[in-house]
Amino acid sequence: MADEAKAKGNAAFSSGDFNTAVKHFTEAINLSPTNHVLYSNRSAAYASLHQYDAALSDAKKTVDLKPDWSKGYSRLGAAHLGLHQYEDAVSAYKKGIEIDPNNEALKSGLADAQSAATASASRARAAPPPNLFGDAFQGPEMWAKLTADPTTRVFLQQPDFVKAMQEIQRNPSKLNEHLQDQRVMQALGVLLNVKFKAGGGDDMEVPEAGSPPAPSQPAKQESKKPDPVPEPEPEPMEITEEKEKKEKKEKALKEKETGNAAYKKKDFETAIQHYTKAMEIDDEDISYITNRAAVYLEMGKYEDCIKDCEKAVERGRELRADYKMIAKALTRKGTALVKMAKCSKDYEPAIETFQKALTEHRNPDTLKKLNDAEKAKKELEQQEYFDPKIADEDREKGNESFKQQKYPEAVKHYTESLRRNPKDPKAYSNRAACYTKLGALPEGLKDAEKCIELDPTFSKGYTRKGAVQFFMKEYDKALETYQEGLKHDPNNQELLDGVRRCVEQINRASRGDFSPEELKERQAKAMQDPEIQNILSDPVMRQVLVDFQENPKAAQEHTKNPMVMNKIQKLVTAGIVQLR
Numbered sequence: 001m002a003d004e005a006k007a008k009g010n011a012a013f014s015s016g017d018f019n020t021a022v023k024h025f026t027e028a029i030n031l032s033p034t035n036h037v038l039y040s041n042r043s044a045a046y047a048s049l050h051q052y053d054a055a056l057s058d059a060k061k062t063v064d065l066k067p068d069w070s071k072g073y074s075r076l077g078a079a080h081l082g083l084h085q086y087e088d089a090v091s092a093y094k095k096g097i098e099i100d101p102n103n104e105a106l107k108s109g110l111a112d113a114q115s116a117a118t119a120s121a122s123r124a125r126a127a128p129p130p131n132l133f134g135d136a137f138q139g140p141e142m143w144a145k146l147t148a149d150p151t152t153r154v155f156l157q158q159p160d161f162v163k164a165m166q167e168i169q170r171n172p173s174k175l176n177e178h179l180q181d182q183r184v185m186q187a188l189g190v191l192l193n194v195k196f197k198a199g200g201g202d203d204m205e206v207p208e209a210g211s212p213p214a215p216s217q218p219a220k221q222e223s224k225k226p227d228p229v230p231e232p233e234p235e236p237m238e239i240t241e242e243k244e245k246k247e248k249k250e251k252a253l254k255e256k257e258t259g260n261a262a263y264k265k266k267d268f269e270t271a272i273q274h275y276t277k278a279m280e281i282d283d284e285d286i287s288y289i290t291n292r293a294a295v296y297l298e299m300g301k302y303e304d305c306i307k308d309c310e311k312a313v314e315r316g317r318e319l320r321a322d323y324k325m326i327a328k329a330l331t332r333k334g335t336a337l338v339k340m341a342k343c344s345k346d347y348e349p350a351i352e353t354f355q356k357a358l359t360e361h362r363n364p365d366t367l368k369k370l371n372d373a374e375k376a377k378k379e380l381e382q383q384e385y386f387d388p389k390i391a392d393e394d395r396e397k398g399n400e401s402f403k404q405q406k407y408p409e410a411v412k413h414y415t416e417s418l419r420r421n422p423k424d425p426k427a428y429s430n431r432a433a434c435y436t437k438l439g440a441l442p443e444g445l446k447d448a449e450k451c452i453e454l455d456p457t458f459s460k461g462y463t464r465k466g467a468v469q470f471f472m473k474e475y476d477k478a479l480e481t482y483q484e485g486l487k488h489d490p491n492n493q494e495l496l497d498g499v500r501r502c503v504e505q506i507n508r509a510s511r512g513d514f515s516p517e518e519l520k521e522r523q524a525k526a527m528q529d530p531e532i533q534n535i536l537s538d539p540v541m542r543q544v545l546v547d548f549q550e551n552p553k554a555a556q557e558h559t560k561n562p563m564v565m566n567k568i569q570k571l572v573t574a575g576i577v578q579l580r
Helices: 002-014 018-031 036-048 052-065 070-082 086-099 104-125 132-136 141-148 150-157 159-170 172-178 182-192 238-264 268-281 287-299 302-319 323-340 344-360 364-385 388-403 407-420 425-437 441-454 459-471 475-488 493-511 516-526 530-537 539-550 552-558 562-573
Strands: none
Touching: 002 018, 002 036, 018 036, 036 052, 036 070, 052 070, 070 086, 070 104, 086 104, 104 159, 141 150, 141 159, 141 182, 150 159, 150 182, 159 172, 159 182, 172 182, 238 268, 238 287, 268 287, 287 302, 287 323, 302 323, 323 344, 323 364, 344 364, 364 407, 388 407, 388 425, 407 425, 425 441, 425 459, 441 459, 459 475, 459 493, 475 493, 475 562, 493 562, 530 539, 530 562, 539 552, 539 562, 552 562
16 A cells, blocks of 8 residues: 555656645555655655755654665755755765765765855855856756756756756856757756747656755846746655665675575585675565575584574564565574484474474475474483383382282383383283283283384293283184294293183184174174185185085085185184084
8 A cells, every 4th residue: 555655656746746746655654654765755745845844854754764775865965955054965965975975966966065055155255246147047946947847857857968957057157068958058948938949859758857956046036937836856766766676686686696606516605705795785585594594504503594594584574575485494493403402302492493384384394304303302302211220110110010900000110111111022011911901902912012023032922912812802813823922932831821722712613612692792803803804705715605505525625725724714713604
């Protein structure tokens, strides 16, 4: 909204409608009260309306908001000049030149102010002799008349014409040197209210006038004065501002490209210099900051990287930058924090930073970094907590609780023991026994399998697993577990007893020696077993089962196939098939 009002104000100013320009600039200021450019533009409009007090107020506000902006001092000087405050005007122009020594508009304004100050001092000593042509070129009325007349308005955008008129204004005797210039003759006719036939194109753009003229002598009284007309804008409006902004951005981008090239060559110091230069030229693009942060990251200067990333996030939020750029800065900061992490707690700010980055933009690379950081934190926590001695003490406490049949308390001690030493197969074996006593068979089976994984030769792991499977009435699986354990410890009595119990139950199932309720329960449980489901869905096995019922001769042939008989045995053990 503010930009739209500013654009309308610029258009009105360019067309010479200064009152409308003031109206639109005021509207823009109400929407964006901290925008120094808006006050600068309104100051120029007020100056064109000869409302120098208002112009001075806006110029001062411009300087307050942006003290390092040279154009603000140009506005300030123009307002002081209009109020005949020549010394203040000279001071303002000099301050602007300190900021931008090559600014031609400021230099011209300073020259005008100094000339006006000198002329004012001379008038105090003696009145100058009348000079009809000289008086025609004196005072702000000259610029107002040239702006109001359509035939001379177009000349004001031509730098050589403006320079010539400024020379004549400062020294009327210079007029003779420019009489061959038809534009000057045309301007003279307008100023003297005399019709001259003058050249010049009428198809040119609306001018952007140069620095405001300084009234050096009072105008000669004429019998008839033209109606007052707004004088020209002291300096170019936002067209120049946008042009300067574009040039700065292009210059900053060149510095960035040079920095990128140096970064690729691993010339990090040179890259930092160019990125820093780009940041100084254009502070409205945070990519320069994030690029420098990347260099610091590569150099191992993690604290500098973090500071740049934080600066990029803060500045990016002020500029309402693309959320992807904010996420990129946060991700880079998180990476630096990970590099600096020395203990598990050091990962916490990194994880938090990655999470913030993901709320800005869900990038796969950031998500991977988050998962890696969480995994590293967990591993470090385990390493920091690792203490085999304390683990053994907790395991012994668990054993005492187990003997006293305090199984929940025993589980607690075994769990703590495993936190201290997650590679202890005995703790897993003992906790599996507790879970079995508590009827938590899936948990017991998981612990028994982990025990075997850690130490395949540890017979207790097989007895624990076989016991859980036996209680789950998976007798064929329990038998396989016990037999696997006997390969490592052939004389282990617990494993031998387990085999015997499993065989008894399997034989009982083969004879059909189950109550209807038991049989129904076994069949329902078996139907949930993926292996049983695969056997029953196999077309070959379905035909084998039909042959066993209807074709004894074919069934006899099937018994010679070990693979087929193994599957039949599984069905018998599960209670699905009964042999008579």
